[in-house]
Amino acid sequence: MITLLADSNALRHPGLKAYLQASRDHAIALSDQTLVEMRKTRALSTSRESLQIVAYYPQQSYALRRTHEMLGENIASKEQAHLLFDYEATAYLTDLSRRLLVLPSPLGLAEEMTQHEADAQFIMARLTEEVSTLEPGLVSAAKDFTQAELMQIRTMKDVTDGTRRKLLDLLKETTGSFILQNQEPGRRAPMLLRDAMGQFAFRYSLCMLLYYMEWVRIGRQTGKKLPLRVNDVVDMQLAATGTYFNGVLSADANLQIISNTARGVLRGSGAYVGEDWRVPQPAEEGDRAIGDASPTDPG
Template sequence: MIVVVDSNFLQNPMLETYFNESATNKVVIIDYAAMEAFKGDTLTSVVKSTAILRRFPRQVLIAHGTKTVGRLTGTREEIAKAMINDEGTAEFREFSAHLDRYERGVRPDGVERQLLDTGRWATDHLNAAQAENANLLDVFKELTDGIFTKEEISKIRRGEQEEGWVAKGFGLVRDLASDLLSRHPDGSVKLDPKDYYNNFIFRMSLCVFVQLMDWIRVGSPSALKPARLLNDRVDAMFATYGTYFDDVLSLDKQMLRTFWETDAILRFVYAREHEK
């Protein structure tokens, strides 16, 4: 199995059990998990967060960041393979050996400075992401205003499926994905229609839509606090990566629900497409 592991699961004994069950059981580490491991009190945090991973370095795969994976095309399996950063994976094994020695007190010049610099970068990056969320509510308001009727919102809150709002929802996902693809940092991404459902940005947009439905069920998106928005944004990243692999290991029930619902929608869509 190959699963994505959430940062909140890195110190869980069940992760060690998963590794011990089979040498072919591997985990994928995304950039947000790495940032969570380094942020705050870096020298303490990174040692604790990587303790289990460092005992199984050959079962750890490092993923490319979202800027890279957002441009990938192909089948789900082809994209999953291309998502793995071979150089980063090899570097993690070296890093594990260095950190093991650091933990034992063998500390070459520059190691602490490098760890602390990485910790500051991780903290700054997460703080910047939280600052960006200040405009996120306006984006959602603009996307959703006038799309769903009061009756449709009532049905969403009651958990009722209805062809009208579901169709509108998929239109919203496509609009959001198209907008993000057009504004990719490395230039606009053009997709063949057959590759659309496999693209990372489309799947991330679908995750965000699933979260939006959850927000509507419990109240108004405008009532959400920036910290909650940041948490949901990070959850969407873990869930999106998870749709390319076998599962997600996490203690966050809400994030797992986002992953399961998104994965179920994708499987349903693929089944419908296959019937045509």
């Protein structure tokens, strides 16, 4: 089965229908962050529009376990990636998508979506607090790389042993900090790199580091407004989770760059990454096509 992780905007793109129609072996997965993005404002109307594709293709749509529930998983194969599916949440999502299409709205649906909206806003508020202290350390770490090293990582071409070692050493540090803060606060035992690379903590740390390395590479200044940084962090979580599957379905160019680069870094380090997949696009869509789920020429 080909599985693409879809962001909230991609769910409304006509190219997605072509992808699902092409084969019953084509599927989409929705993360908890995608659902939060969908529900944080006007949850009822936004979800009604975004989840139409799920209602039409319920057998090809899946909900993933919440991010905090997958932290301890070490995914090293395509078969193990299925451990990230939440089949109970999937059943609820497909049922909800059908009820959202019923007009007038079924009894209790408005209240149900109001609660979803409140929950999403709470999660975004908590994430905002966490992100507010995140940027300085990552920017500082990214500045340790020269422009030549940044380009090697960005393109995954002619990467020297020194650059690879420098990146992995930094990732060990950032991954360890993430695990101690969010996963195993009392952990003292070291973790083998091959085990760390299969965990979300490592892949999320990689995506966040790549994100700020790209900032440094193009000379962008820090100080981006906090709400926008929060949105970027959500995107990096999608990019990290997408490495377990066949790619990320999104029109966001920056998200695609980080996703593709992370997949290349992980694959080059011997970690499991889902096979890359290019989304077939209907001819009439032209330049409205969703970005590829497969790596593109960075040049």
